[in-house]
Amino acid sequence: MTRHIRHAALFCVLLLAALLVNAARVQVLRADAYGADPANRRDTITRYQQPRGDILVAGRPVTGSRDTGEHLRYERTYRDGPLYAPVTGFASQEYGTTLLEHTEDGLLSGADPVLAPLPLWNEFTRSRNAGGKVMTTIDPAAQRAAYEGLRSRKGAVAAVEPSTGRVLALVSVPSYDPGLLSGNGRTAREAWARLNADPDRPMLNRAVQRTYPPGSTFKVVTAAAALDAGVVDDLDEPTDSPDPYTLPGTTTRLTNGARGCADASLREAFVQSCNTVFAKLGVTTGVARMRAMAHGFGFNDGDLRIPFRVARSTFDTTVDRSQLALSSIGQYNTRATPLQMAMVAAAVASGGQVREPYLVERTTRAGGGTVSAAGARPVRRAMHPATAMRMRELMRGVVEDGTGKKAAIPGTVVGGKTGTAQHGLGNSGTPYAWFISWAQREEDMEPRVAVAVVVEDAANRREISGGGTAAPIARAVMEAVLKP
Known part of the structure; x- marks a missing residue:
C-alpha cells in the first residue's frame, strides 16, 4: 500500500512540475504572442477601465472622460472639439490615437512607467497608474x-512666440469633432466613414501636415539670402531688374501684378511684391546661398516634431537657373507648411x-507632480542680426505703406509680407492667399508673436489676396496675443 502511495505522490509531483513548466512557457516564452493575439482583449479592457488624463489649455482641460458602464468603460470627451482638434487629435477605442493624443498616449493612459511610484512597481503589483496631464502652450484667445477668422473658408493658421518657440495657435479649417470617434459603436463608425469621404478632408491638420507653395511670402527668405551674401548692400539702390524678366535659358517672360517694378530698389520691390526683382535676385544670389538660407529657416528638415511630426517644407536644391528664379518667388517646387512660414516670420522678429x-x-502626474518640462529649446542662426534688422524694416514697410495695410494695429509695431500663390495645372486653381507677420507693442522690448495664415479658397479668383483675405486674420490673432 505504501508503494502505491509513493507512486501516486511521485505522479502528482510530476504533474505539478509539468504545470509549472507550462505556466512558465506561457508567461515567459509565449507572452508576446498571446499579448499580440487580436482575440486577447485584456490589455484593451484594462486600458479603458480608468479615465484618461487631460490635455490642458491655459490651465483648463479641453478633454475629459465619460463612464459608459461597458467593458471598455471610459470614452474620451472633448470641449470645443473642432477648435482644438488640430492640437489634441482624437483618442478612439476603434481607430487609435492621433496628434497629442498619440504622442502623449503613454502618459495620458497611465501606461508610461515614469508614472509608477517605484521602478518595476507595476510589473509586480499588476496595477495601472492614473493618467497624467499634458499642459500645452496654446493661447486660447489666439x-x-x-478659428473665427477663417470661419467657413479652408485654410490654416500657425502662431508662435519668437523668443521661445512656444506654439500659441494651431488652427485648421474645416475641422471636426474628435468626440464623434471616441467610442467603438455605430456612431463612431458612421462618423469615421463620413469624415474620410469628405473631399474637404476635415481630419487633415493643414497647419502642420499640408504644404503649400508659399508664393511671395518666400521673398522674405530670398531677400535675407541676398542681404546676408552682400548681393544687395543698400535697400534703396536700384536693382537693375527688367520688367518683364526673361527666365534664364528660356523665352518665358515673368511679369508683375504691380506697376513700377522695373529697376526697383529692394525696398520698393518688397513693398510692392515685384516678382521680376526677386526672381533675378535669387538667380544672382545663387542656389548654394539660397539653399543655405532656406535650410537655416527650417526648409528641407524632415525631423521637426512639436511633439507630433510636422510635414517637411521643401526648397529644391537640384534646380537650374530658370527654376531657381521661380523657386525664389515661392513657386516651382518650393513648398511650406503654415508652421514653417510662422518660423520664418519669427526668425526675422x-x-x-x-x-x-x-x-x-x-507634463504632470494626476496629482500635479511634474514629469517633464519644455526647458530651453535648440537655437540656430538663420541670418546675421544686421540682416534681420533690415528685414524687419522691410516687413514694417509692407504693413505701413504696401499690400499688408489691413494687418496694421494702432499703437503696435507690425511687420508682414503678403503672398498669393498660384497652383494647379497651368495655374488654373484658385490662388492661395498668404500672410506672415510679427507684432510687438511699442513698450515691448521684442516682438511677442509671429503668425502665418493661408487661405485656400474664395468665392472667385478676384476676391482672394494675401493682403485682403489673410492679413485681417493675422491681425486678429496678433491682437489676441498682445491684449493686456
Whole structure:
C-alpha cells in the first residue's frame, strides 16, 4: 500500500512540475504572442477601465472622460472639439490615437512607467497608474481668433512666440469633432466613414501636415539670402531688374501684378511684391546661398516634431537657373507648411535666430507632480542680426505703406509680407492667399508673436489676396496675443 502511495505522490509531483513548466512557457516564452493575439482583449479592457488624463489649455482641460458602464468603460470627451482638434487629435477605442493624443498616449493612459511610484512597481503589483496631464502652450484667445477668422473658408493658421518657440495657435479649417470617434459603436463608425469621404478632408491638420507653395511670402527668405551674401548692400539702390524678366535659358517672360517694378530698389520691390526683382535676385544670389538660407529657416528638415511630426517644407536644391528664379518667388517646387512660414516670420522678429517650435509646456502626474518640462529649446542662426534688422524694416514697410495695410494695429509695431500663390495645372486653381507677420507693442522690448495664415479658397479668383483675405486674420490673432 505504501508503494502505491509513493507512486501516486511521485505522479502528482510530476504533474505539478509539468504545470509549472507550462505556466512558465506561457508567461515567459509565449507572452508576446498571446499579448499580440487580436482575440486577447485584456490589455484593451484594462486600458479603458480608468479615465484618461487631460490635455490642458491655459490651465483648463479641453478633454475629459465619460463612464459608459461597458467593458471598455471610459470614452474620451472633448470641449470645443473642432477648435482644438488640430492640437489634441482624437483618442478612439476603434481607430487609435492621433496628434497629442498619440504622442502623449503613454502618459495620458497611465501606461508610461515614469508614472509608477517605484521602478518595476507595476510589473509586480499588476496595477495601472492614473493618467497624467499634458499642459500645452496654446493661447486660447489666439486660437479662437484664428478659428473665427477663417470661419467657413479652408485654410490654416500657425502662431508662435519668437523668443521661445512656444506654439500659441494651431488652427485648421474645416475641422471636426474628435468626440464623434471616441467610442467603438455605430456612431463612431458612421462618423469615421463620413469624415474620410469628405473631399474637404476635415481630419487633415493643414497647419502642420499640408504644404503649400508659399508664393511671395518666400521673398522674405530670398531677400535675407541676398542681404546676408552682400548681393544687395543698400535697400534703396536700384536693382537693375527688367520688367518683364526673361527666365534664364528660356523665352518665358515673368511679369508683375504691380506697376513700377522695373529697376526697383529692394525696398520698393518688397513693398510692392515685384516678382521680376526677386526672381533675378535669387538667380544672382545663387542656389548654394539660397539653399543655405532656406535650410537655416527650417526648409528641407524632415525631423521637426512639436511633439507630433510636422510635414517637411521643401526648397529644391537640384534646380537650374530658370527654376531657381521661380523657386525664389515661392513657386516651382518650393513648398511650406503654415508652421514653417510662422518660423520664418519669427526668425526675422528674433534677430535672425530660429527656435524650434514646441506645443507641450509641461507634463504632470494626476496629482500635479511634474514629469517633464519644455526647458530651453535648440537655437540656430538663420541670418546675421544686421540682416534681420533690415528685414524687419522691410516687413514694417509692407504693413505701413504696401499690400499688408489691413494687418496694421494702432499703437503696435507690425511687420508682414503678403503672398498669393498660384497652383494647379497651368495655374488654373484658385490662388492661395498668404500672410506672415510679427507684432510687438511699442513698450515691448521684442516682438511677442509671429503668425502665418493661408487661405485656400474664395468665392472667385478676384476676391482672394494675401493682403485682403489673410492679413485681417493675422491681425486678429496678433491682437489676441498682445491684449493686456
